[in-house]
Amino acid sequence: MSQTVDRALSILPLLAQGPADLGQVADRLGVHKSTALRLLRTLHDHGLVYRQQDQRYRLGARLFALAQEAVENLDVRDVAHPHLVTLNEQIGHTVHLAVYEESEVLYIDKVESRYPVRMYSRIGKPVAITVAAVAKLLLGDLPEHERRAIADKLDYPMYTSRSTPNAAAFLKELAAVREQGWATDLGGHEESINCIGAPIRGAAGRVVAAMSVSAPNVVVTAEELLTLLPLVRRTADAISREYSGSGTPH
């Protein structure tokens, strides 16, 4: 693995948190200023990093363009989006679409709730992997040894009293989810928010994405939310059919 490139790439997440000047970058990389300068210059030449008027660096437009390309390659999103909108029109709550990649679960699409009380989430943000319904669906479909390896490596933060406490409980939950073909998160991340989710499968039957519907307690109770499960599953199945029907990507 290339040290120079490794250092250069470490700058990107650092700048994503906000602009930083040369000294800060050098410090956080643990390298000399001149080294950081050369790395930043190279990133700059490629447009991934931009230098604002006060000389601080931030992420550049090129990165956004690339990100755009990257997400277009995730073509599940194209197929799913209209279905998600339709579902949102029917039930009103927030609808999410997520994928698993490289030990992370990311939201890649979202349709906002029509209700004034909304849950906080962000497209592109890694999901709370140990509790989210979509995470359980995506991880649950992995081969047994991978599931175990991932479960062992994870932390299990107790967001609430109902969060998944440890690897054993998580694996058990994954098995249950895999078996039943849907998942929930009842107050496991935020005490007052419930979630139900269903898997989206590709042509080979593998889970390629997962969708979920989230709503706060104050809008609907968990029981009421669960009555929507058949509708959510039908939507997920419709997306699966369309996605696997269209055949090969690109």
Add this chain to the structure above:
Amino acid sequence: MSQTVDRALSILPLLAQGPADLGQVADRLGVHKSTALRLLRTLHDHGLVYRQQDQRYRLGARLFALAQEAVENLDVRDVAHPHLVTLNEQIGHTVHLAVYEESEVLYIDKVESRYPVRMYSRIGKPVAITVAAVAKLLLGDLPEHERRAIADKLDYPMYTSRSTPNAAAFLKELAAVREQGWATDLGGHEESINCIGAPIRGAAGRVVAAMSVSAPNVVVTAEELLTLLPLVRRTADAISREYSGSGTPH
């Protein structure tokens, strides 16, 4: 400039055109396969590149996550402030920066006039939405139906004889502003104060903020103020470029 990083980063736009295997990457970089392999591995470790089942590489979702995080942490104020100060140093009058949020237009930054006679305003204070130049710019960019909905809900207080009298006049004014790309408020709020404003646009071309220059009649006439318009527009454009991250090196 760092050769290794340079090569690694050149892989990204290459993959943006579509997935490629190791050999193709090595060829197009003009390096040995083993070199390309190490670069790809490093990119992979950072999640910028993803390896699909057929072993070919494509752009990774992490790129998307990074870009998303960056826009969330991007503050227009940070970017704009130095430009506003520069403009103020050139022309001396009060400079404002405003955004639209939740049916209100708010001043979020201000550089005070150097002249003793100053206009009253306060950062964080809602703007007189029916007459202020910045309000016209921000509302003018909204979709047609939203503009109409807002215009209908507003009150049209007659601060002066030149205030916008009703919804119809307001919508007409918004259309004109949208068309010409700048706005004025000539004595519409306070009889003796004039204002010129220009929009600041984000990467997607949408108006994300607006800036204005204000001066009382006793200091400059409306005609004199209008001669400053090109300078104001240039400043706004410079901020737009920087905010969307597509600006100049050094």
Add this chain to the structure above:
DNA sequence: AATGAGTGTTGCACATGATGCAACGACGAG
């Protein structure tokens, strides 16, 4: 003016770390 602390920048000698080579392993096709 003079001073000093805080930046970003440049040139350079050194050795670290990236490079290409060649050999290996895995896979599929003929």
Add this chain to the structure above:
DNA sequence: CTCGTCGTTGCATCATGTGCAACACTCATT
């Protein structure tokens, strides 16, 4: 079974990235 293709690994060589020290610049303080 053999050839061809592709990804992977270990290694010797030296090109490259590295830290240092000195410089240039701005800003605030005296």
